[in-house]
Amino acid sequence: MAATLSPPRLLPSGDSAITVEFSRNIDDVANQRVLALDRTLARETIAGVTEAVPTYRSLLVHYDPVQIDFDTLGEKLLILTQLPAPPAATTRRWRIPVVYGGEHGIDLEDVAKALNTTPDDIVARHVAGNYRVAMIGFTPGWSYLSGLPDSLRMPRRPNPRLLTPAGTISIGGVQAGVQCLAAPSGWHLLGRTAVKTYQLHRDPIFLLEPGDAVTFTAVDAKTFAEQDRAAERGEIVAELIPT
Amino acid sequence: MSKLVISTIGPASSVQDGGRHGAQRYGLTPSGAMDRLALAAANSLVGSPVLAAAIEIGPFGAAFTAREGAVRVALAGAPRNADISGRAVTSDTSVTLADGETLTLGFARGGSFSYLAIEGGIAGEPMFGSLAVNARAGLGSPYSRTLQAGDELQTAAASGATEHRIDLPPLSDGLIRVMMGPQDDEFGDAKELFLDSEWKISATSDRMGYRLEGPEIKHLHGHNIVTDGTVNGSIQVPGNGQPIVLMADRGTTGGYPKIATVVTADLGRFAQIPAGRGFHFKAVGMTEAQAEARKFWEMLRTLPDRVRAIENFDLNIEALQDANVAGAAVSAVDAGTWQVPSSADAQAHD
Numbered sequence: 297m298a299a300t301l302s303p304p305r306l307l308p309s310g311d312s313a314i315t316v317e318f319s320r321n322i323d324d325v326a327n328q329r330v331l332a333l334d335r336t337l338a339r340e341t342i343a344g345v346t347e348a349v350p351t352y353r354s355l356l357v358h359y360d361p362v363q364i365d366f367d368t369l370g371e372k373l374l375i376l377t378q379l380p381a382p383p384a385a386t387t388r389r390w391r392i393p394v395v396y397g398g399e400h401g402i403d404l405e406d407v408a409k410a411l412n413t414t415p416d417d418i419v420a421r422h423v424a425g426n427y428r429v430a431m432i433g434f435t436p437g438w439s440y441l442s443g444l445p446d447s448l449r450m451p452r453r454p455n456p457r458l459l460t461p462a463g464t465i466s467i468g469g470v471q472a473g474v475q476c477l478a479a480p481s482g483w484h485l486l487g488r489t490a491v492k493t494y495q496l497h498r499d500p501i502f503l504l505e506p507g508d509a510v511t512f513t514a515v516d517a518k519t520f521a522e523q524d525r526a527a528e529r530g531e532i533v534a535e536l537i538p539t
Numbered sequence: 540m541s542k543l544v545i546s547t548i549g550p551a552s553s554v555q556d557g558g559r560h561g562a563q564r565y566g567l568t569p570s571g572a573m574d575r576l577a578l579a580a581a582n583s584l585v586g587s588p589v590l591a592a593a594i595e596i597g598p599f600g601a602a603f604t605a606r607e608g609a610v611r612v613a614l615a616g617a618p619r620n621a622d623i624s625g626r627a628v629t630s631d632t633s634v635t636l637a638d639g640e641t642l643t644l645g646f647a648r649g650g651s652f653s654y655l656a657i658e659g660g661i662a663g664e665p666m667f668g669s670l671a672v673n674a675r676a677g678l679g680s681p682y683s684r685t686l687q688a689g690d691e692l693q694t695a696a697a698s699g700a701t702e703h704r705i706d707l708p709p710l711s712d713g714l715i716r717v718m719m720g721p722q723d724d725e726f727g728d729a730k731e732l733f734l735d736s737e738w739k740i741s742a743t744s745d746r747m748g749y750r751l752e753g754p755e756i757k758h759l760h761g762h763n764i765v766t767d768g769t770v771n772g773s774i775q776v777p778g779n780g781q782p783i784v785l786m787a788d789r790g791t792t793g794g795y796p797k798i799a800t801v802v803t804a805d806l807g808r809f810a811q812i813p814a815g816r817g818f819h820f821k822a823v824g825m826t827e828a829q830a831e832a833r834k835f836w837e838m839l840r841t842l843p844d845r846v847r848a849i850e851n852f853d854l855n856i857e858a859l860q861d862a863n864v865a866g867a868a869v870s871a872v873d874a875g876t877w878q879v880p881s882s883a884d885a886q887a888h889d
Contacts, residue, residue: 307721310800311828313770315721322765334564349563349768351792356768358563361803361829362836433766433792436566436676440766452763469763477675494565496666496677502565 301329304354304377306370311361316373317354322470324442326353327430331507332381333373339382342372350506351431352440389509391535392474394465394487395520396422401465401487403453410450419514421445422465422486427472427510432502437476437494439504444472456482463488465512474510490523491534498530511537541608541697543657545690546641549599551745553685554661554692555654555787557590559669559678563768563791570671570678570787573652573746574807576839577616580705581656583843584613584633590839592663592670593656594686598647598813603655605636609697611658612636615705617650617811632704632849633658635697650811659695673788702849708838714821715809717774717799718828722764725796726776729756733782733798734820742814746788749809755780758796766794772801772809786810804831 307315316333319326327350334350337357344363349356359369396419397404408415427443444467452468457480460466464475468483475481476493493503504510515523523533555578558571572578572595579589587593594603600619603612613633614621621628621644628634628642630653636642647653663670663680672679682690723730733756741750751774762778769775773785775795784801785793801809802823812818823831 308718308800308825309721309768309770309797310718310772311803311825311832313768315767317721317767320765347561347563349791351767352765354767356770358560358770360836361832365829366825431766431792432564433566433768434790436562438566477677479675494567494676502562506564 301325303374304329306373308366309356311366313356313358314366314370314373315354315356316377319353322352322430322442327442329377330355331384333377334506335384336376336379336381337373340376340379342369344369349433351433352442384507387507387509387539388505389511389537389539390504391511391513391537392465392489392491393515393519393523393533393535394423394489394512395515395517396487398517400517400520401485403466403484404486407448407450407467407484407486411447418448418486421448422467422472423512423514425472425511427512429504429506429508429510431506432493432504435475435477435479437492437502437504438479439474439493439510441472441474441510444470448472450484452482453484456480460485461488463490463492465489474504488520489533490520490527491532492527495527495530498532503532503534509539540662540693540695541610541638542606543610543612543636543692543694544604544606545686545688545692546602546604547688548601548686549597550685551597551599552601553595553672553674554592554663554679554682555595555671556592556669558671558787559667559673562667566791567667567676567678568673568787568789568791569771570673570746571669572654572671573787573810574616574654576707576807576835576842577652577811578654578656579839579842580615580631580707581613581654583846584615584631584703584705585611585656585658586700586843587656587658587660589842591656592661593654594661594692596644596647596653596655598651600643600645602641602643603636604641605638606691608638609699610636610694611697611700612642613656613703614644614653615656616653617647619647619653620645629704631707633700633702635699635702647813649813651813652811657692657694658697658700662693675788703846704849705842705846707845710808714819715812716802716805716823716828716831717772717820718802718825719799719822720797721800722796723798725758725760725764726756726798727759729758730798732756734822737817737819738782739817740812740814744814746786748786748789749784751782751784753781756782756798762795764794764796766792769793769797770800772803772806773797774799774801784809802828802831804828804835
């Protein structure tokens with residue numbers, strides 16, 4: 297299999313980071329290669345590498361140019377891409393409760409109209425999806441998921457909202473998201489979850505890891521309110537499903 | 540323990556240090572000082588580690604009062620008027636506030652951020668190894684938000700050390716150097732336009748990003764790329780063609796093409812450019828950028844070596860120069876001709 301894969305592009309992101317780019321698109325195979333290199337890099341530590349940020353299609357490797365230069369690090373990273381990656385540390389599957397529509401998901405009706413169907417059908421499609429955390433980024437705990445059903449694909453909003461609520465569950469293009477903090481967003485808001493993917497005084501602080509599997513389940517507003525209070529107390533409201 | 544009470548303070552002022560690193564993979568941005576060299580200069584003056592926490596003061600004025608004891612502080616960064624009860628305080632020097640005394644700072648002139656370091660540091664609970672405020676993530680200590688009047692920072696009582704000054708190397712006032720990429724191939728002739736044009740920083744800028752005002756930078760294939768990682772200094776170009784330079788509180792990932800990246804050595808100088816003042820970018824290659832980055836970190840690391848005790852004869856030099864009365868036998872600008880150097884004071888910060 298490896299023989300058919302082209303080597304990644306090494307793009308300088310300034311003088312202290314390298315983007316190791318496996319694809320220019322959202323691509324599951326590329327994301328698997330990103331996460332594999334991330335795991336290999338965690339095992340084969342390279343002096344001077346300070347941290348790595350996996351995304352859909354690339355691994356951003358931050359480094360200290362006092363300790364290692366671009367060419368040396370680039371060569372080492374290319375060698376690492378040839379090594380067999382350690383298996384994923386987790387094969388966890390999370391079930392995340394979502395209250396859909398109404399004040400909690402203000403775009404549900406519009407999404408249904410745009411896709412010529414009913415809000416209930418949109419919810420059914422969303423909970424039927426099998427998702428995987430492709431990356432976490434932008435703001436703490438914002439988890440970008442791959443695996444959105446084709447029948448839910450639609451362009452992002454032309455005008456991004458300056459603020460969307462904590463716990464927003466949204467879709468945009470081919471992507472699905474679990475958002476933790478209130479943040480600007482150009483995606484369509486389907487609902488909210490009480491699950492906090494980032495909570496400072498909880499162990500673990502960050503709930504999801506890149507590579508984790510995710511499904512959604514619909515709950516009513518009353519359940520959401522109860523779960524929200526439990527989550528405030530530090531409970532992990534998401535369910536771990538045995539695999 | 541003494542404390543420093545914030546009597547008045549403008550927006551965009553917060554406790555910052557070298558930032559928190561290691562959790563960008565979870566979306567947690569490093570934050571930290573916008574001008575690390577100025578932070579390091581202030582810290583060096585009070586004998587703290589160069590990237591220890593200090594008060595980052597935005598463009599507006601501020602006033603700080605020592606309570607429950609004396610507090611020794613040092614100011615560096617953007618020039619501004621400063622005084623203690625009418626007694627002028629110069630930038631790049633340390634000064635001790637007696638219990639009850641107030642240090643009053645004016646607006647930043649020709650810069651945006653100043654740093655007030657406190658001897659003994661700022662007491663707080665580090666999160667991911669840092670006290671730096673990241674208001675969006677609710678992180679930072681002792682306050683997880685920007686500073687407000689009435690806030691109190693606990694610190695050590697002043698040591699009574701003599702006051703010091705730091706002689707900083709002159710900063711280039713010139714071009715802001717960038718490396719092109721990582722997505723410069725998303726732009727055609729717009730790359731030349733980007734490098735040839737005068738830019739101004741918009742007044743709507745903040746610690747997350749500096750919006751640039753100038754010509755529209757057009758993409759070749761539209762403005763949506765697939766989200767990837769960002770760094771401090773990433774210059775992303777959204778759909779309206781007005782670039783945004785990502786700064787200390789940036790999102791860790793972003794979905795707009797990044798035409799270029801400000802080099803490490805120029806990032807603090809760029810952060811200090813006041814809104815509305817014109818400047819140009821200049822493209823440099825990897826070899827130059829990394830050589831400059833290594834020089835930058837070496838300079839930052841060795842800033843404490845540039846700290847000197849303030850002695851009266853320093854003032855005499857200025858007085859002599861002003862009066863133009865330096866005699867033939869004594870050179871006013873060469874202390875060696877009339878003063879035995881004292882090594883004891885120079886080593887106070889070793």
